[in-house]
Amino acid sequence: MFEKAAARLQFLAYRFLLVTLIGAGALTGVVAVLFHRYVELARNQLIGRALRQPEPWRVILMIVTPAIMFALLAALIRRFAPRAVGANLARVRMAYNDNPRILGPRTIITTFAATPLSLGAGAPLGPEGPIVVVASGISVTLARLLRLPQKVVRGMIPIGTAAGIAAIFNTPITGVVFALEEIIGTSQRGILGGVLVGSVAAAVVERVLLGGRPMLVAPSSTWTDVREMAGFAVLGIAAGAASGLAISLAHRLKRKWSAAMPSIVLRAALAGLLIGAAGLLAPEIFGIGYDSVSLWLHGGGSASGTGIAFAVKLLAFTVAISGGVIGGTFAPSLFIGSALGAAIGHGTQDLFPSMHIDPKAYAIVGMGSYFAGVMRSPIAAVLIVVELTRDYELIVPLMLGVSLAVAISRRISRLSIVEQQMVDEGWIEEHAANDPLARVRVRQAMTTNVVTISRDTTIEEIARLIAGTRFTFYPIAGDDGTLAGIASRSAIDNAVAEHGGESIMTIAEEPKVVACAEDLITETVQQMHLRGVDRCPVVESARAPRIVGFLSPSDILRMRMRSGTAEPDPFELIE
Template sequence: MGPFSVTGARDALRRTQTAMLLPAVLVGAGAGLGAVGFRWLIEAFTRVLSGHDDYSSAGHAANPYVPWLGPYFVLLAPVVAGAIYGPLVYRYAKEARGHGVPEVMYAVARQGGRIPPRVAVVKSIASALCIGGGGSVGREGPIVQIGAALGSTAGSVLRMGEDRMRVLVACGSAGGIAATFNAPLAGVFFAMELILRDFTARRFGLVAVSAVTASVIGRAALGDERFLDLTPVDVDHLAAYALYVLLGAVAGAVGVLFTKVLYWVEDICDAVWHGPEWLRPAAGGIVLGAILLALPEMYGVGYPVLGKAAVGGYEVGFLLVLLVGKILACSVTIGIGGSGGVFAPSLFVGAMLGSAFGQGMGHLAPGVTGSAMTYAVIGMGAVFAGSARAPITAVIIIYELTGEYGLILPLMAAVAVATGVSHALSGETVYTAKLLRRGVDLDLTGPAAIEVRAAMGPPPPPLTPGTGLREAATAMMEADAGRLPVVDGHGRYEGSVGALALARALHEVPPAGESIEAVRDYPPALLAGQSLQEALPLLVASDGDGLPVLDEERHHLLGWVSHRSALRALHPPS
């Protein structure tokens, strides 16, 4: 039996891999096309709202469409954009608010990879409007969420199990990164390190196929040019490694600072704003506009500014102004309800830090330091590693953006130190912090890692107050349930009736004229956001075959958790 069972298992695995190959290719193609379309949307909205292809490099120029406003049009551009995407996000997909990656991580870890398909459309439009209107955020977070939504939709259409659904979500995320940065390897490792948080050969192969497909489409549409062209890097002095290590330590601290300021500003915005959420981006756009008026280099993603800083186009003092300005502008954009990523801003901050560090050390130790451009590029990877704590992705993406293999050793040294410093200073990353603030710890496993919403099913047919005992017994038999909820005419939850109490009432009390009021009780109710670990003891102690799941106000019935649905959540079918 042994050899045959092993052979059968291998055949089954091979069939599974083959069955997933075509969906992975299709999802990669969709993510690649999505990235191209998203880039086009950003460029279109940027031209409409600023009158320039990229206003970050235009100085204090006026918008040619409204020349009488002069440079002051930037006060209105974020307001106009926010007035459009604010209601759009609020009405159709609240998940599209913010930087996107945490929502994908949460969907993979806690929701079986399920992401509503409308998220892809809303996120595309909202983020393109936000960036085109001056939002100082990146485009990688949105495209990760867009690609992930495409993968989830494909999995739903094909009726795949949760494990395969998660893989397709990772395929979409990898494809988005690959096409956006022309970096297929970085897309693969981003998906494996941050989205799946798990490395297996089978998953790696499928994610790689998707990333390659997306990258081919992206290169065909957007070109095959490196982000930065570096002169060959050669570390002539061993002492230079001490400088790279020092830069890594500073970058790790700056990455943590970026995370802290981002959520600190978001907390301030939450405390200050008391109006409707759909209006928040437009109202907060005034603050963002004021920052852009003072520092137009913060408009949009800001890649031209990053490129100029990397080649030494700014003095040290202004580089530090740009560093602080980007952290503040990005934080305000997210805090007011904007939609965009934090990956690119962390690269921007790293470039400013690295360039300033390299120029400063060049004056102090000119014979040892080397090119300031090298420090700018290494700073990009190190700050990202310090904020996201994804060292493999940080190394790979910088290598792919530059194509310079001579960077590898100093880059690895700086990224390793930045990651260590980040670990020492903070227990959260720029991505996990958002989830931890919602009470979600991705490092938890087992029942503690599963929310009640993932285990609940639809409630059994409810009874209404005043229902007779015999009628209730008939309803219970027809539903094949051991407990039925009681819901009034307004949809409010009014307790439940258990089979044991109902049987006793029918046996001991003359049933004529008697209603369920005599046997109605209020078993412990669950909330959708509770962990299954909290729910299991209550479920075991209940005398029926399930417990109700209520909304946060504990007024309305959302679902029902039974022993069977709890077991299914703990051991989902593949």
């Protein structure tokens, strides 16, 4: 009797959970449709209106509109929901790995309200990252309102991710695979079932409300000459190089902007001015840009026109990501990749007219290759192109381009754009959290009682000063305490006999790595490994490079021994 009652309760619990998953997916589909409409309205009223104005107002408004709107949105977000700025997918991953409360109501509302205004003002980004945040947040909130167990609340995050991708792109399979590749990291049985249910529910709602039309319609494309595989390989390499450089440049630019301009409002305004100016060269870079992508997928455009669009969009995308402009990375990846592919396709066609090159085939392969290079989700990259275009003829060259793009991009930037954003925002992946040094800052491990020498001191004076000390390198300070170089103990000992009266700067070296006190120690160690050194000076910040310490192997070892390891938290939605 008792066993029958327990079985009955378990059956009712599973049925209740299934209804919850379907409800979350369906609600996500409705929200995605509303989001689409909101973006279209905002674009028509903001950057669209600017583009319709006569000269010179057209030029003025194209530059001013993004700057003003981006600054206002940055101020709004800083005031009401600081976590809603920047790295959308990074927030979702952190919520799943660490704290689902990151996706709170304030974040959901602000993201939904602000992103269409940002895209409507000309942000060269996309809607999918913010929709994933909103969808995951809605799913988590629904689970909390129903007082479901904490493990179910956490499991609703990848379910919301899959439903969001499925709804915004009408690609249910890609939604499932992307959630597995980007959020879960492994196809756990329980979560996979929920992800499938949520993705299907969202896609069904989207199909009912919008008719289920593919977002990017492409005519059938094919390839017949085996020599074309060389062209597709070149395209994959180019896409990998472009995506890796975009990730690296965005990271470096963000750090420099943050140091030189601490105000997110000013950074967003400057980004808006630069994006507006870039739009004067290629207005199609404003917003999502699917009209242009569709044109290229139909074989339209020219080598020069698509080449300019590729370069300008890549630059604008990098500036937007660096400046904290709100938006996603999917749509610009598809735009940049298809523009690059169309440029190479049209260029190859002009050079080799006898080969009957089909430029639209290159646009399709380029779209998937660049996406894979940026996101490092190769299976999702292949599937999203197939589901968006419903063209299966280019699977082989697409897989070639994707694999080469991922390999080349990884050589240039070790992290994907989402992982790099997590590092930039100070968030660490779960697998990194198990490393005792993952959350340690350089200031926590460095030696502070370093012997600092003045740049005006002679080598002989330095030799007397460091007698009896144990350090291998000594930082050299300028008059204001800023780092002017380093001098090795061996160089000082070798020079003191013949050049003792000369300034220490005659044997000074430029340090190969300089760490900031707030840098993550794991990042600094990786940089030292790449540059072939095992220690480096530490400064207060890039903006204020005053010497505050030195980091050596013994400091790192000491910190590792002091730090404890965290046990992983295994999770399964349905046991």
